[in-house]
Each structure stands twice: as C-alpha cells, then as structure tokens.
Amino acid sequence: MKAIGIGGAGSKIAVVWDPSAVTVNISEVELNKVNTEGTKILAALRGSSGAFKGARMDPAIGYEAYNSVKRELQSLVRGALVFSATGGGTGSGITKGILEDLIQRDADATEEKTLFGLVLPYARLEAEEFIRNTSEFMSGPVAAAIDNGSTGNIFMFSNRTKFEQRIPEARFNEMLVESLNDFFAIPKKNEELKLLDEHIDQEDFALFLSKPFFNHFTSFNYNPNNDFGKQLNAHHNPLLIAPEDPIEAMFFLEVPEGGDSTIFYNIIEYFNQLGVKPIYSVAENPAIKSPHVTVSLLYSRKPAELVQDFNKVAEEQAQTKVRKTIDQFVQVEQLQVNLEDEARKVNEGQDDIVAMLKRLHKI
Numbered sequence: 001m002k003a004i005g006i007g008g009a010g011s012k013i014a015v016v017w018d019p020s021a022v023t024v025n026i027s028e029v030e031l032n033k034v035n036t037e038g039t040k041i042l043a044a045l046r047g048s049s050g051a052f053k054g055a056r057m058d059p060a061i062g063y064e065a066y067n068s069v070k071r072e073l074q075s076l077v078r079g080a081l082v083f084s085a086t087g088g089g090t091g092s093g094i095t096k097g098i099l100e101d102l103i104q105r106d107a108d109a110t111e112e113k114t115l116f117g118l119v120l121p122y123a124r125l126e127a128e129e130f131i132r133n134t135s136e137f138m139s140g141p142v143a144a145a146i147d148n149g150s151t152g153n154i155f156m157f158s159n160r161t162k163f164e165q166r167i168p169e170a171r172f173n174e175m176l177v178e179s180l181n182d183f184f185a186i187p188k189k190n191e192e193l194k195l196l197d198e199h200i201d202q203e204d205f206a207l208f209l210s211k212p213f214f215n216h217f218t219s220f221n222y223n224p225n226n227d228f229g230k231q232l233n234a235h236h237n238p239l240l241i242a243p244e245d246p247i248e249a250m251f252f253l254e255v256p257e258g259g260d261s262t263i264f265y266n267i268i269e270y271f272n273q274l275g276v277k278p279i280y281s282v283a284e285n286p287a288i289k290s291p292h293v294t295v296s297l298l299y300s301r302k303p304a305e306l307v308q309d310f311n312k313v314a315e316e317q318a319q320t321k322v323r324k325t326i327d328q329f330v331q332v333e334q335l336q337v338n339l340e341d342e343a344r345k346v347n348e349g350q351d352d353i354v355a356m357l358k359r360l361h362k363i
C-alpha cells in the first residue's frame with residue numbers, strides 16, 4: 001500500500017514502509033534528509049519565515065501550511081496510508097487539514113479510504129507540548145473523522161516501548177513497520193498456504209481496513225489448552241496503544257503440518273461472548289512448530305491507557321504549579337491570600353483538563 005509521510009516522524013516511518021513514499025514537510029532541512037524515491041512536497045507558509053524551520057511544535061502553523069499542499073494531497077491520500085506523529089506541529093497540523101477534508105467530501109469507495117498510522121508520544125517522558133497537541137488532535141479532528149466514518153482504519157502507535165527500552169529511533173521505526181507488515185501479510189498468506197477452514201482474501205481484507213475504527217493488531221503463539229482471552233490480553237501489541245473492547249475482529253490461525261485446525265472454535269467462542277462475529281481463516285504452515293494466531297481488533301472508544309497517561313501528566317503538572325506557586329509567594333506578606341488565589345487558578349486549569357478528558361473519552 002502506498003504511503004504518505006507528514007512531518008519528521010511521519011516521513012521517516014513512511015519511507016521504511018514504502019521506499020517510494022510521498023513525504024511532506026514545512027522544514028526544507030527535514031525534507032532533504034528523507035531518503036525516498038518518491039515525491040517530496042514542501043509545504044509553504046504565507047510569509048517565508050517558516051520554510052526552513054518547520055512548525056516548531058505549533059499545529060496552527062502546520063494547519064496553515066496545509067493550504068499550500070491541499071490540492072495535491074487531496075488526490076494522493078485516496079487509498080493511501082498516511083503516517084504522522086500527533087505531537088509535533090507539522091504532522092498534526094497538516095493531518096488535521098487532511099482529516100477535515102475527508103469529513104467534507106462524499107464517502108470514499110472501500111479501496112479509496114485513507115488509513116492513518118499515528119505516532120503518539122510517551123506521556124511520561126516527552127515534552128508537554130507533544131502531549132497537549134496530541135490531546136487536541138485526538139479529541140478534535142480524529143474524533144470528528146471517526147464519528148463521521150470518514151477514514152479507514154487508524155493505527156495508534158505508541159512511543160512507550162521506544163523510551164522504556166531505550167531503542168534507537170531508526171530501529172524502532174523498523175519495528176513499527178515489521179509489525180504492520182506482519183498484519184498486512186494475512187491475505188498473501190491466505191493465497192500461499194493450504195487453507196483448512198474459511199478464507200480471508202484481498203477483498204475481505206480491504207473491506208476490513210476500510211472501516212472507520214482504531215485497529216489494534218497483534219500476533220502470538222496460541223496454546224489451545226489455555227483460555228484464549230487471557231492469552232490475547234497478555235499479548236497485546238506493545239507498539240500500539242492498548243485496545244478497548246472490539247466492535248469487529250479478524251483472526252488468522254496458522255497450525256503446523258498435520259496440526260488440529262479445530263482449535264479455532266475456542267477463538268470464535270471467545271469473540272461470541274463479546275458479541276463479535278469475527279472474519280477468520282485457518283491455514284497450515286509447515287514452517288511453524290506450534291499454532292500461531294494473528295488477531296486484529298477494531299474499536300472506537302478512547303483507549304483507557306491514553307486517558308490514564310494524560311491524567312497522570314495533568315496531575316503532575318498541577319502539582320508542579322502548586323509547588324512553584326508556594327516558592328514564589330513564600331516571602332510575600334499576604335501569603336495566605338495569594339495562595340488561595342493561585343490554588344483557585346490551578347483548579348480552574350484542572351477543570352479544563354477534566355473537560356478535555358471527558359471529550360477524549362467519547363471517541
């Protein structure tokens with residue numbers, strides 16, 4: 001599938017996925033560094049000052065620059081996978097423009113839906129601006145596009161593992177793409193391997209991808225003697241935001257040569273308890289020694305993990321504010337009055353954050 005990379009992170013990841021990806025940036029320096037056989041598009045601002053510097057974490061600048069590339073991108077995004085970080089200014093600003101245009105125009109045909117691979121910051125260790133931009137981006141344009149059914153699947157990658165395991169950026173980008181490739185290999189494997197039950201062909205797969213939900217995919221060795229749900233929960237994809245309960249699901253079960261194909265009924269039963277009838281297939285793979293399953297869950301509610309992360313950061317910020325306030329007013333005579341005043345301001349700030357989290361919770 002062809003890719004479009006927006007901003008720094010989006011471009012770097014897009015070219016790993018697709019060596020001829022189209023890349024878009026406001027920063028000429030960043031754009032020049034990208035190694036792609038595809039078109040490079042320099043988005044421009046009305047004044048020339050932004051051209052070399054990027055949006056410097058300000059999504060309003062990215063959003064303004066979208067106007068200069070709108071016409072070109074409107075046709076390019078059809079049937080493409082758009083990669084962007086949610087924290088920076090260029091990626092989130094331009095991608096906001098893309099999402100708004102998708103909402104405006106008539107529903108695309110199945111194969112023409114635009115998919116998104118979003119890279120979310122790790123709230124505990126990344127800049128406050130990245131977190132704030134992400135909240136606004138997710139609760140604004142992403143929520144609206146999902147409500148409107150305007151996009152195909154949205155993959156929410158998380159930089160958590162990158163920071164926690166201290167993985168070099170280039171290696172981590174490869175890991176994201178390898179994982180995505182693993183999921184996208186399902187229809188091809190269905191063509192190549194001996195099928196034992198059901199079938200997922202290119203068209204089934206394309207239809208699944210065209211649905212306007214978050215997609216959490218993962219794969220693991222499945223032990224049919226143990227509970228499937230517990231194994232699934234223990235093997236969520238660490239590169240993606242944890243999923244909510246699925247609205248729809250897909251699974252592809254591979255069993256070794258001569259293996260028991262009927263173990264898939266356990267998986268059907270598991271999904272049935274959640275009220276979901278998955279699309280699925282079972283194939284024989286002589287290259288494996290134990291059953292292996294690839295699962296994809298489509299969900300639309302805001303992932304709990306994200307809200308928790310933001311809660312934590314918001315709380316830490318509020319505490320820092322209070323601490324600063326105390327330091328600042330400790331020598332002032334009217335200490336009591338000022339503290340009360342500041343405490344009220346902090347609380348007002350918190351109310352805003354709570355309101356934002358409530359909005360976030362809706363998607």
Ligand SMILES: Nc1nc2c(ncn2[C@@H]2O[C@H](COP(=O)(O)OP(=O)(O)OP(=O)(O)O)[C@@H](O)[C@H]2O)c(=O)[nH]1
Nearest residue numbers: 007008009054055056057085087088089090091121
């Ligand atoms: N996984 C991954 N994350 C990245 C990479 N580069 C930046 N990030 C993350 O992406 C976010 C910043 O977004 P960028 O793509 O750098 O910003 P941008 O869209 O170019 O916007 P500006 O530079 O602010 O104009 C932060 O959360 C970074 O940790 C990368 O190559 N891989």
Ligand SMILES: [Mg+2]
Nearest residue numbers: 007008054090
């Ligand atoms: Mg940048």
